Amino acid sequence: MTAPTLASYDAIPYGSIPIAETHVESLAALGRLFGVATADPCRCRVLELGCAEGGNLIPMAFYLPGSEFVGLDLSVGQIEEGRRLIERVGLANIRLLHRDLMDGADDLGRFDYIIAHGLYSWVPEPVRERLLAICAGNLAPGGIAYVSWNALPGWHSRAVMRDMLCHHVRAEAAPRARLEAAYRFLDSFADAFAAEAGDLAPLLAAEVAYLRQAPPSYLYHEYLVETNTPVLFSDFMAHAARHALRYVADASLHTLLPGALGPAGRNAVADIADPLARIQYMDFIRARRFHRSLLTHAGEQVSSEPDGDALRELAFHADLASDDEIDLASAAPQAYATATGARYAVRHPLAKAAMMRLALAYPDSVGYRTLYRDAVGLVAAHGDEAMAGDEAAFAAELLDLLAWDAVRAAATERAYGFEPAARPRAHALARAQLDAGADCLASVRHTAVQPDTVGLRLLGLLDGNRDLDALARAMADAFPAGEDPAMVRQSCEQLLWTFARNGLLAEA
Ligand SMILES: C[S@@+](CC[C@H](N)C(=O)[O-])C[C@H]1O[C@@H](n2cnc3c(N)ncnc32)[C@H](O)[C@@H]1O
Structure with a gap:
């Protein structure tokens, strides 16, 4: 049952890279924001299921030497690649194990954080079952499990192209040959899709463009593998509940906020009192395709909304800059951008001042109270003093910027103090x-x-x-x-x- 998976990941490695949403600093902070007493990321145990070459886990282990990391993957080629890197760096706080999830993880003990990114929807049903069983059985009290998965109804639209590609490559058994056949199909049929006037023509043309710029490993492992099972949010939650796991939040926080919908969307979900049912209907409105669910033990107390007191105990980091002179005297929206070009509007002068403060400090994280105090100082000195004391407005906009990933939260304040030495050395x-x-x-x-x-x-x-x-x-x-x-x-x-x-x- 698992042999095709093994062969395909050895033939076409996934090429794992750091995924910011899975970082334990972020998981710790989001857990606390929703009332879970999460472990200190600098002294914790972390398990990654389906860790591939360790591209996500090895950097975490390098930068958090006081924590312990274990990764599991079925693909021996990827595990060996990761082990070579660990040896070269000389890391003693991480182990990568060549293991089938079906063999369980009972011997590995409890973990404060368990990460399963890109696994749940891409493995057969018994492995999905085991994945959540490990999340439940190996999670420490106050632990957070991050599980990402492909969602319905949005994935229905991708499945149209997936069905065609799977049909086209069906005669090829070898992963490389399947991939090459898929590219030939995209090249041969791109113009034909674009020229059609049918209902699905724009969707197919967009899919072709999307897949041509995506990494080949993504095309292969999403569209050409045997198993890719998107599910409804409510079905995923029912599955988690059968394993005595409960929902904490989504790592992409804005997806939980009705305010992120347009006015008609907000109206449509306004009367849905049950938070989980509301998320399901928000998925319908957005035709959502992907979730990054944070889970904890069913017995943990979890708040359904971000907790304002908890927000004030967190620290924040951001790398946002504005091309224009920062206007600290009005709440006029001002465009800020990240180094990678994502753009955000920042409104309140205290929030604008806080973004300046965080940009200067980056990559350090700054505690809420320090951030607020310094923002007040900047607004009082360079903006409208009357707007310098509105702490509630500051907290609300900071939470909004956090929800949209403009700002990231960390459990604690951390100063790195990086600065090039006279004779710099890469780490x-x-x-x-x-x-x-x-x-x-x-x-x-x-x-x-x-x-x-x-x-x-x-x-x-x-x-x-x-x-x-x-x-x-x-x-x-x-x-x-x-x-x-x-x-x-x-x-x-x-x-x-x-x-x-x-x-x-x-x-x-
Ligand atoms: C889509 S990749 C995701 C890799 C990585 N987590 C990421 O997102 O970059 C899925 C990974 O799960 C691994 N995998 C699949 N079935 C498995 C099983 N039964 N036990 C352990 N690992 C498995 C594959 O070898 C592959 O490395």
Whole structure:
């Protein structure tokens, strides 16, 4: 039953990368926001089911040396790849086990956090059953299990293309051959879909465009594998309840907020009192395709709304900047953007000031009270003093920015103090990943960092033996011929600060 899964992931590895929503800092904070007394992420035990090559778990272990990590995966090739990286970095707080989930995890003890990303919908029914059984049986009191899954009704729209692709590649058994046949189908039929006037034509044309830009491993493991079972939210919750697990929240918080719907959507769900039923109907309105559910033991007390007192005990980090001068004197919406280009409107002067404060501190997390105090100081000094004392408005907008992932929460305040040393050195994980030929590195905030070729080349030179001048000289031929050496030096310096901001440099 599990043999095809094993073969396909060995042939086409999933290429696992850091997934910010699964980070234990974030799981700890969201759990607390909903009333669960979660464990300190710096001293906890973490289990990842279906960890692939450890691209999500290994960076967490590297940056949280006081915690212990165990990953399980059925694919021996991926586990061996992950183990090689662990050995290169010299990590002692993580183990990757080649194991079928069906063999259970009774021997591994209890975990404060269990992560199963991209697994539930992609395994046969008995394995899904075992997945939730492990979440229930191996979760410590106050623990949080993160389980992501494909959702109905939204996945019905993707299933149209999946059915066609599965039909087209049905004669091919080998994973690579199936993938190549799928690309030939997309190439041959793209124009035909686009030219049709039928109801589904725009959907199919959009699917072709979407799949052509997606990683091949995604196309393969979502569209060409035998098992991809999307489910309704209510069915997932019933399944969790059979394992004595209860819902805490979604890792993408905004999906829980009726306020994130338009006025008609808000009206439609306004009379649905049961929070879980409301989420189901919000899924219908949005035709939702994907969930990131946080679960805990059925016996835990969980609040159905984010708790304001708990919010005030958390810390926050964000990397948002505005191109315009920050207006601290009015609640006019101002556009802020992340380094990756996601845009958010920030309104209240206290929230605008807090975003400035967090951008300066990044990647450090700043506690709620410090953040509020500093925001008040900035607004009083540079904005409208009359707006500087509205703590409730500040809390409400901070929660909204958190819900939309503009800001991330952490359980505790943490200062990293990264700054390029006179002779900068990439840290052990970055060096080991570069040596292994990786082009995607993990930031200290668990985001995927993909430097361009110039950035990768500079990172490779950061062995602690070269100062900025030596680095600029060594990098000269990476820039266009005749480039002003002062410009090369400046570019290298900027890149060093970007690496430092992402936490990719060893301490001085
Ligand atoms: C879609 S991938 C997701 C990988 C990773 N969690 C991520 O999201 O990047 C699913 C992973 O689950 C693993 N897997 C599938 N069935 C399994 C089983 N019965 N026991 C353990 N691992 C399994 C596969 O080998 C694969 O690495």
